[in-house]
Amino acid sequence: MIGRRALLAGAAASMGLASSLRRARADAEADWRPRDLDVREVHVQGSLSQLFVLATPRHLESYERVPLVVLLHGLGETGDARMGAWAWLERYGLGTSYDRLRAAGSMRGLVLACPYMPDLPVADPRAFDEYARWLVETVVPQARREASAAFDDPAFTYLGGCSLGGHFSLEVLLRRPEAFAAWAGVQTAVGEGAGERYAARLAQSGSHALFVETSTGDPFHAGNEALSRGLTRAGVASTFVELPGPHDQPWLRRSGTARMLSWLDELPHPERRADPPDRHAAPR
Numbered sequence: 001m002i003g004r005r006a007l008l009a010g011a012a013a014s015m016g017l018a019s020s021l022r023r024a025r026a027d028a029e030a031d032w033r034p035r036d037l038d039v040r041e042v043h044v045q046g047s048l049s050q051l052f053v054l055a056t057p058r059h060l061e062s063y064e065r066v067p068l069v070v071l072l073h074g075l076g077e078t079g080d081a082r083m084g085a086w087a088w089l090e091r092y093g094l095g096t097s098y099d100r101l102r103a104a105g106s107m108r109g110l111v112l113a114c115p116y117m118p119d120l121p122v123a124d125p126r127a128f129d130e131y132a133r134w135l136v137e138t139v140v141p142q143a144r145r146e147a148s149a150a151f152d153d154p155a156f157t158y159l160g161g162c163s164l165g166g167h168f169s170l171e172v173l174l175r176r177p178e179a180f181a182a183w184a185g186v187q188t189a190v191g192e193g194a195g196e197r198y199a200a201r202l203a204q205s206g207s208h209a210l211f212v213e214t215s216t217g218d219p220f221h222a223g224n225e226a227l228s229r230g231l232t233r234a235g236v237a238s239t240f241v242e243l244p245g246p247h248d249q250p251w252l253r254r255s256g257t258a259r260m261l262s263w264l265d266e267l268p269h270p271e272r273r274a275d276p277p278d279r280h281a282a283p284r
Helices: 004-031 081-090 094-103 125-146 164-175 192-203 221-233 249-265
Strands: 037-043 051-057 068-072 111-115 157-162 182-186 209-217 239-246
Touching (some): 037 125, 051 081, 094 249, 111 125, 125 164, 164 182, 209 249
Parallel strands (some): 068 111, 157 182
16 A cells, blocks of 8 residues: 555655656757757658758858758658658757857858658668659759758758668768768668678769768667778778767767768868859949
């Protein structure tokens, strides 16, 4: 039998825990909202996906242009379109990492498009063909139309993903290598053998800037190491980063996402600005 005092204590503890959880949820919901990015949903046509989230810099002048980055989410959000499209902002720390880099003076600017990614059947290449076509022919053009700050040029269009999104983004890149100039994989969900095979295929796909990021507790650590090692063996330049930590969302919010953003932002560009208005030009 449980005594009255124990019941009351348990009820009070449960109420306190529920209150703490509500506060934690509210803090988390408030925490993801970035100061330096304007974030909104964009709905488009598509059979596999019809939604992406677009984050555009608030800190640019009207004439400034920056690269466009397409980022794919992980397996945990593949079952719900809204959850998947918002995963990078609400769960992976994309906005807060961007703000931290801006505050440190080390973020020049990126336009970020985060599409919903279904759990595509790996054995059916036609699904990847269709999804790659949707990203390149629907999401990228619509993101450029919605965000005037984005360069209208594949040379300044990048692709990336986290975990399963890293794996699927490799499939997209290999199908449409002409559409992207760089790829960034964060804890990419590949095994050791797959990592070696992807390295060999990337070596044949053209010239891209490549970023492979893993962590000490990443279950795909060996696969990411194999990918990086295979690229080096094939004579393909890439950046390999290993940070301390597990394969989870707190790690992304704490360090993983920021490191990826920093690398993407630091990619060399001949010019990041469109011509500014000539203040001394004679009026027409």
